[in-house]
Amino acid sequence: MSGVYSALVHYPIRERDGRTATASVTNIDVHDIARSSHTFGLAGFFVVSPIDAQRALVVRILEHWRSGAGLRRMPHRSEALATCLASESIEEACAVITQREGRAPMVLATAARAPQGRSVTAFAEVSRLLAERGEVPALILFGTGHGLVDQVLIEADVLVEPIRGVAGYNHLSVRAAAAITFDRLLGQAAVTGPHD
Amino acid sequence: MSGVYSALVHYPIRERDGRTATASVTNIDVHDIARSSHTFGLAGFFVVSPIDAQRALVVRILEHWRSGAGLRRMPHRSEALATCLASESIEEACAVITQREGRAPMVLATAARAPQGRSVTAFAEVSRLLAERGEVPALILFGTGHGLVDQVLIEADVLVEPIRGVAGYNHLSVRAAAAITFDRLLGQAAVTGPHD
Numbered sequence: 001m002s003g004v005y006s007a008l009v010h011y012p013i014r015e016r017d018g019r020t021a022t023a024s025v026t027n028i029d030v031h032d033i034a035r036s037s038h039t040f041g042l043a044g045f046f047v048v049s050p051i052d053a054q055r056a057l058v059v060r061i062l063e064h065w066r067s068g069a070g071l072r073r074m075p076h077r078s079e080a081l082a083t084c085l086a087s088e089s090i091e092e093a094c095a096v097i098t099q100r101e102g103r104a105p106m107v108l109a110t111a112a113r114a115p116q117g118r119s120v121t122a123f124a125e126v127s128r129l130l131a132e133r134g135e136v137p138a139l140i141l142f143g144t145g146h147g148l149v150d151q152v153l154i155e156a157d158v159l160v161e162p163i164r165g166v167a168g169y170n171h172l173s174v175r176a177a178a179a180i181t182f183d184r185l186l187g188q189a190a191v192t193g194p195h196d
Numbered sequence: 197m198s199g200v201y202s203a204l205v206h207y208p209i210r211e212r213d214g215r216t217a218t219a220s221v222t223n224i225d226v227h228d229i230a231r232s233s234h235t236f237g238l239a240g241f242f243v244v245s246p247i248d249a250q251r252a253l254v255v256r257i258l259e260h261w262r263s264g265a266g267l268r269r270m271p272h273r274s275e276a277l278a279t280c281l282a283s284e285s286i287e288e289a290c291a292v293i294t295q296r297e298g299r300a301p302m303v304l305a306t307a308a309r310a311p312q313g314r315s316v317t318a319f320a321e322v323s324r325l326l327a328e329r330g331e332v333p334a335l336i337l338f339g340t341g342h343g344l345v346d347q348v349l350i351e352a353d354v355l356v357e358p359i360r361g362v363a364g365y366n367h368l369s370v371r372a373a374a375a376i377t378f379d380r381l382l383g384q385a386a387v388t389g390p391h392d
């Protein structure tokens with residue numbers, strides 16, 4: 001079966017006021033989501049930023065853990081970051097996956113809220129889609145800031161339903177949302193039982 | 197029904213070499229786990245540290261979001277942090293819950309690995325225990341650093357089974373582990389279907 005990949009997108013994302021923006025890369029996002037991705041068997045994790053200096057920062061973080069003092073101190077973190085890549089755009093990440101897997105990925109977007117008129121797919125159904133994808137790779141997109149812009153959500157092959165809590169409050173960090181999404185879609189329960 | 201609480205414990209935790217240690221408070225842990233706690237309807241989130249200056253730091257972080265510039269900029273974060281408390285020890289957190297709820301909490305510990313001889317309880321079973329707890333409050337403990345010391349794991353009423361990924365790799369951040377734990381134990385799926 002082909003690989004499932006994740007991407008943390010820093011552009012194009014929404015600002016608080018709804019405008020399109022570019023977010024800065026946060027060091028801890030890179031570690032956290034790389035570790036979560038690797039724990040749930042993802043084939044790779046892209047950190048997407050169009051800013052050269054930001055991608056250079058990602059490469060420095062990766063080098064620290066892969067070959068520097070970080071490797072000696074925490075070899076398991078090095079293992080998780082081995083599948084992490086800096087990428088210029090969502091399109092470039094798709095191109096890398098296409099080249100590696102021989103087919104373009106099914107693109108799954110995530111959001112705390114769906115844009116008007118765009119239907120969402122329930123976690124249990126997305127989990128089935130992934131289990132039955134065969135030779136089609138997949139790419140799960142997460143937005144930083146206030147989330148992916150509507151255009152990305154609308155153009156994705158699948159928009160995963162928002163993670164609903166129990167209290168009507170839904171402001172998870174992207175690190176928490178990614179962890180829950182991987183667990184629901186690719187964890188052991190995704191194989192043996194329904195999630196919602 | 198009584199409340200479920202969480203606590204992020206900075207002492208007593210394990211160092212890499214197995215010795216007991218005290219970890220520093222990490223700003224982002226406070227936000228992340230407060231937001232995850234509030235999303236899944238927990239009644240409160242304790243940040244446990246025996247060091248006065250560290251608890252003072254937590255109070256400053258809380259004040260920033262509750263009343264300072266943070267409140268104006270991100271009111272939803274303020275809402276999540278409203279239920280966050282700095283606490284000197286696990287015992288003190290238990291005492292606060294006991295005073296508030298009228299009964300001592302059932303203590304649930306979490307770990308990436310169970311100590312020898314200590315049985316673990318599956319997520320589905322813990323979820324049932326919580327759903328049927330009635331007037332008994334509950335406190336879910338998370339360890340920073342390399343996890344809670346064995347004594348805490350052994351003395352807890354329940355040791356929740358480790359979160360297993362799919363690749364034999366299990367080095368989730370405490371932020372990711374807390375998010376997945378809340379989702380599995382208290383999310384919508386915990387009510388309607390088995391998780392493992």
